[in-house]
Amino acid sequence: MVPPLNCKMAGSLGRAAISEIFYVFVTCGLICLMNASNHHLDQSSNEAIFTRIYAHGHWGRSPNPYDRFFSGSGSRDPAVVEPYIASVEAFVRSLPFKPSGLDLGCGDFFVGSRIRHLFDHYTACDVVGPMIDHHRARFQHFNVDFRKLDISRDPLPQADVGMVRQVLQHLSNDCIARFVTAIPHSCRYLICTEHLPAVEGFPSNIDKPTGGYIRLEAGSGVDLMQPPFNLQAVARRQLCAVPEHEGVIVTTLYQFH
Numbered sequence: 001m002v003p004p005l006n007c008k009m010a011g012s013l014g015r016a017a018i019s020e021i022f023y024v025f026v027t028c029g030l031i032c033l034m035n036a037s038n039h040h041l042d043q044s045s046n047e048a049i050f051t052r053i054y055a056h057g058h059w060g061r062s063p064n065p066y067d068r069f070f071s072g073s074g075s076r077d078p079a080v081v082e083p084y085i086a087s088v089e090a091f092v093r094s095l096p097f098k099p100s101g102l103d104l105g106c107g108d109f110f111v112g113s114r115i116r117h118l119f120d121h122y123t124a125c126d127v128v129g130p131m132i133d134h135h136r137a138r139f140q141h142f143n144v145d146f147r148k149l150d151i152s153r154d155p156l157p158q159a160d161v162g163m164v165r166q167v168l169q170h171l172s173n174d175c176i177a178r179f180v181t182a183i184p185h186s187c188r189y190l191i192c193t194e195h196l197p198a199v200e201g202f203p204s205n206i207d208k209p210t211g212g213y214i215r216l217e218a219g220s221g222v223d224l225m226q227p228p229f230n231l232q233a234v235a236r237r238q239l240c241a242v243p244e245h246e247g248v249i250v251t252t253l254y255q256f257h
């Protein structure tokens with residue numbers, strides 16, 4: 001015979017079921033809305049590609065149903081995120097002034113929300129329009145200038161320190177090359193984070209189509225100072241390196257002038 005549930009157990013099972021139903025409902029609603037908003041876009045544009053990735057949860061989903069967007073474990077895992085935050089903080093505090101910040105490809109803004117206080121004026125941009133609209137409301141109290149823009153095509157805002165974290169690894173070489181041409185005119189410093197093979201002398205900058213996957217799967221990774229990008233910087237320094245998934249997530253500081 002099945003033992004009767006006591007009231008407490010029945011109550012907590014009921015709450016779990018309701019929150020599960022709520023989560024499924026919110027997620028389905030989000031996918032429908034984003035698919036609808038994606039419909040008018042050129043399906044090969046960066047905007048359509050990354051809107052689709054978020055709508056379908058290609059980088060996973062947050063266990064918190066209120067997190068509408070999830071940029072992947074590299075944006076949430078404390079083992080990856082904390083050393084990054086510490087190294088950005090150490091660099092920013094070493095400057096003789098409080099710099100303005102430019103977050104290029106801000107994603108779900110989980111990382112951005114942790115470093116925003118280090119900066120004076122802060123601009124955060126991403127190519128996914130519905131996510132930027134969502135951030136303007138959800139992170140209103142962070143006093144951030146959220147903008148929808150494509151860092152490989154649109155004019156870049158001005159700032160002392162630009163940060164592009166695990167974004168270029170998703171882009172084609174054409175897109176990266178356009179970004180490399182524009183960035184020294186936008187920022188004095190660039191903090192760039194890329195997921196790279198853990199082996200010395202890996203073949204850099206093997207081309208790929210823009211999308212959710214990265215060059216690591218082909219044994220390659222982005223090195224901005226190597227051909228075909230040849231980024232010109234007066235100084236370059238590694239800020240941190242964290243092993244992750246048969247590779248290493250490397251954060252590099254570039255100074256342009």
Ligand SMILES: C[S@@+](CC[C@H](N)C(=O)[O-])C[C@H]1O[C@@H](n2cnc3c(N)ncnc32)[C@H](O)[C@@H]1O
Nearest residue numbers: 050071075105106107126127150151152165167
């Ligand atoms: C893996 S997520 C990283 C998000 C964030 N930087 C972080 O570290 O948590 C990559 C982000 O770059 C954005 N992105 C990709 N291509 C872009 C482009 N051309 N212009 C602006 N944002 C772009 C994507 O929409 C996505 O939010």
